[in-house]
Amino acid sequence: MRILVTGGTGFIGQALINRLLDEGEEVICLSRERAKVARRFADRVRGVAALAELADEPLDAVINLAGAPIADRRWSAARKQLLRDSRLQLTGQLIDWLAQRSQRPAVLISGSAIGYYGAQQGDTQLDENGKYCDGFTHRLCADWEAAAQRAESLGVRVCLIRTGVVLGPGGGALSKMLPPFRFGLGGRVGHGRQWFSWVHLQDEVAAILFLLRNETLAGPFNLTAPDAVRNEQFSQALGRVLKRPVWLPVPPLMVKLMLGEGAELLLEGQRVYPARLLDAGFQFHYPQLDAALQEVFH
Numbered sequence: 001m002r003i004l005v006t007g008g009t010g011f012i013g014q015a016l017i018n019r020l021l022d023e024g025e026e027v028i029c030l031s032r033e034r035a036k037v038a039r040r041f042a043d044r045v046r047g048v049a050a051l052a053e054l055a056d057e058p059l060d061a062v063i064n065l066a067g068a069p070i071a072d073r074r075w076s077a078a079r080k081q082l083l084r085d086s087r088l089q090l091t092g093q094l095i096d097w098l099a100q101r102s103q104r105p106a107v108l109i110s111g112s113a114i115g116y117y118g119a120q121q122g123d124t125q126l127d128e129n130g131k132y133c134d135g136f137t138h139r140l141c142a143d144w145e146a147a148a149q150r151a152e153s154l155g156v157r158v159c160l161i162r163t164g165v166v167l168g169p170g171g172g173a174l175s176k177m178l179p180p181f182r183f184g185l186g187g188r189v190g191h192g193r194q195w196f197s198w199v200h201l202q203d204e205v206a207a208i209l210f211l212l213r214n215e216t217l218a219g220p221f222n223l224t225a226p227d228a229v230r231n232e233q234f235s236q237a238l239g240r241v242l243k244r245p246v247w248l249p250v251p252p253l254m255v256k257l258m259l260g261e262g263a264e265l266l267l268e269g270q271r272v273y274p275a276r277l278l279d280a281g282f283q284f285h286y287p288q289l290d291a292a293l294q295e296v297f298h
Helices: 011-022 034-044 077-100 136-154 172-182 201-213 231-242 252-259 261-267 275-279 289-297
Strands: 002-006 026-030 046-048 061-064 107-113 157-163 165-167 198-200 219-223
Touching: 002 011, 011 026, 011 034, 011 201, 026 034, 034 046, 061 077, 061 201, 077 107, 077 136, 107 136, 107 201, 136 157, 136 261, 157 201, 165 172, 165 201, 165 289, 172 231, 198 201, 198 289, 201 219, 219 275, 231 289, 252 261
Parallel strands: 002 026, 002 061, 026 046, 061 107, 107 157, 157 219, 165 198
Antiparallel strands: none
């Protein structure tokens, strides 16, 4: 297969492209920094800086993972606009480009996130039909999904992946959590009862490939392990695997000072369940948190 990947130099994108290459697929990576593509993948991946460079070359699939990191810094008005633009503008350009092509890919797999369900305070398990709470993250993800869904009218199968917190070595959310835990200063965030929906990086990649190759699957898919845990349980599990004490809670005020409105990502959560993936026969390699963390660190 010839596959176009956006966001291919990011944490998930790199792991996905390496897996595709291992399986013999041809990968083209759309990135404004062509040199970064060369550094990440040498000559195994063709980097393009603009869609126009592809002209009308045939493609079998598009995997759209581009978007600015959502929890890297405080949510100012400008940052929130960047979070929207980096997702919606590129996705819109991608669909407009597909509409102009004489030959279109069979499938578009497009990123989304469990932020679709908004900041939830209850214990309700959310499948793909779960009720959402309105707010910035819901509107961001809903608009992002709607932009990608336009490809359906072009005859393209569309899968939307609502990804949770991805746990893997060398990057992602876990790399930002580690420093205090490594020094024995880790602990729950706030009261710790908020739900934490996570997925191992290997399962994230495997699920994307599962959707890529199963031609009957379309629509939204929760991409989280089936065993969501509370924030306090996650903190205890991380302390166990690092063999460090877990005793110092992070005060809500500190999180709000660091992230502003974005503090909701840590102080409130969603108990998300991957019903449609499981019903389709997908099997998680790491359905339990302790085993997933053990694999990441050992």
